[in-house]
Amino acid sequence: MHPTFTRPIRTPEGVFTARFSARGLVALTFPGTPGPRAGRVAPPAAVRRWQRQTARALAAVLAGRPPGTLPPLDPARGTTFQRRVWEELRRLRPGQTRTYGDLAARVGRPGAARAVGQACGANPVPVLIPCHRVLAAGGRLGGFSGGTGWKARLLAREGVRTRWRGGLRGR
C-alpha cells in the first residue's frame, strides 16, 4: 500500500488533521476527532504545498468565504453514487444550499434522499467538499458527522439561516 502523510492543519477554530497520498488530499478530520497522529518523517515538498493550500482554504471556508485554490483531491475512493453526490456538492458556493431530496433528484436518483445523507456522511473531505450545505426539508438543519454544532457554525458564517429543533436560529 502506498504511503500517506498525516499532517496537522492549524486554523483559528482548532487543529484539523489531513491525510495526503501521492495524488492529493485523501481525508480531513475535525479537531478533537480520534484518528492517526501526524507522521514523524518530513513530508515531500508537494505534500507541504498541499498542506499550506489546505490550511488556507480551510481558514477561508471557516470564515464563510470561498476556499480559493484547493489541493488536488484524491479521487480514489467511494462508490459511483457517492462520487456523484460529492461532485454535486463541489458545485455549491458559500451560502448556497440544497436539501437531501434536491440533491437526490440532481444526481438522477429521486427518492434517494436518505442515501444522499449517507453519502454526505461518507464524504472524506468535509468543509472543502461542503456537505454542510445540505439541509433537511423545511429548512431544518439535518445531521452532520462532525457534529451539528460545526454544521450550524459553518452555515452561519455563510449567512444561512436554518431551523434548529423547531426554533429559528441565525448565528
Next chain:
DNA sequence: CCCTAGCGGTGCT
C-alpha cells in the same frame, strides 16, 4: 411537538 411508514444505497453475512 411526537410517532409511523416508506424510502434507496451500502456493507456485512
Next chain:
DNA sequence: AGCACCGCTAGGG
C-alpha cells in the same frame, strides 16, 4: 440472497 444500518421525508395526531 437477506438484512440492518442511516446526516431523510411526508403524513397524521
